[in-house]
Amino acid sequence: MTQLTGRERAAYVQNMFTRIARRYDLMNRLMTGGQDIRWRKRVIELARLHPNASLLDLGTGTGDLAREALSAFPNARVVGADFTLEMMRVGRRNSPLDFSAADALQLPFPDFSFDAVVSGFLMRNVVDLQKALEEQYRVLKPGGRIVILDTTRPKKNILSPFIWVHMHVVIPTLGGLITGSGDAYRYLPETTEGFVTAEDMAARMEKAGFQKIGFQRFMFGTIAIHWGEKPLESGGAK
Helix, strand or coil: CCCCCHHHHHHHHHHHHHHHHHHHHHHHHHHHCCHHHHHHHHHHHHHCCCCCCEEEEECCCCCHHHHHHHHHCCCCEEEEEECCHHHHHHHHHHCCCCEEECECCECCCCCCCEEEEEEECCHHHCCCHHHHHHHHHHHEEEEEEEEEEEECCCCCCCCHHHHHHHHHHHHHHHHHHHHCCCCHHHHHHHHHHHCCCHHHHHHHHHHHCCEEEEEEEEHHHCEEEEEEECCCCCCCCC
């Protein structure tokens, strides 16, 4: 599955999320022991929104991050964007969010549209990571913040065998039982192990033009939150 590239990979990812949309949130809770709720709160904290801020939740899925932002800042303008319509349909049943169909590589928003762009478990699924970062840079206002929550390639350590069993045995088995799509949850560990390291993600963010970049690892080094800022003196996308 991870050997797919370009349009084939994009089509596979879209179909996969369509199939698991109804149980996606439940599986996130189970896979992380509920820790993903805390991580999403941390993402919104790091976005440093003001009460009337504009925020794009890119790869919003069912809208968890968007709802977290509105819970903390009820007057903010929050847009949830995703290219899998079924995920947003499931999210709309939970609350009436402002959803937008969008491709992360070609966002349908003007330059300087948002005070912050956040994403949760999006970036490992895009077919062009650098282009996705550049598009987020483009739609941010000067001084705006980017915050990325995603898996990251874990470093080898004494826990590596247990992490491997959890990712390659526990998660696919649980995913098959809960969603009926075990292949989707075999894709997860494959993309995690094939994804960039936290240090490489930070370097790519810098290449896209971001400054004041930092990151923090979670869950035995398999999850990371990255953050950065678009320079105040910035013009268009770099």
